[in-house]
Amino acid sequence: MGHNLKLYVGTVVIFLAIDLTYLGLIMPKFYKAQLGALARLRGDALAPLWWAAFVVYLLIPAGILLFALPRVNPANPFFSALAWGFLYGVTLYGVYDFTNLSTLDKWPVALxxxxxxxxGVLCSLVTAAAYRLDRWIG
Structure with a gap:
């Protein structure tokens, strides 16, 4: 397996581990409460369309590797990775969330x-991890 493919697969795994922990273990009640009637539920639990989530979980790490990671400054890689990842994440998630806020009647401001x-936090952490993984794969 080539370097870039290993880096991509590793970044997807890292992204999944962090995001699914956050969404599934730390914040599911918040998201369920905020989404209200908009939430896709199975019983009392959030039940996303997994094929659609799969697309998201492939695209966001690809964006990290294409847009944030190349900007990391090797002279100060940790801070630089966190900063560029944060900017990428805030831009990406902000466009999604604030477009929903502007176009959907019941989209919550707090969400x-x-x-x-x-x-921003997720993408900053994953960009920093991807930088380390890139150096480790060598």
Whole structure:
């Protein structure tokens, strides 16, 4: 397996591990409460369309590798990775959340801010991890 494919697969795994922990274990009640009638539920639990989530979980790490990772400054890689990842995540999640806020009647303001912040944190952590993984794969 080539370097770039290993880096991509590793980044997807890291992204999944962090995001699914956050969404599934730490914040499911918040998201369920904020989404209300908009939420796709099975019984009392959130039940996303997994094929659609799969597309998201492939695209966001690809964006990290294409748009954030190349900007990391090797002279200060940790801070630089966190900063570029955060900017990428806030941009990506912000466009999604605030477009929903502007176009959907019942989209919650609190969810827009919280999810945009989470996107920044998530992508900053994953960009820093991807930088380390890239160096480790060598």
């Amino acid at each position: 827009s801010f919280a999810d945009t912040a989470w996107g």
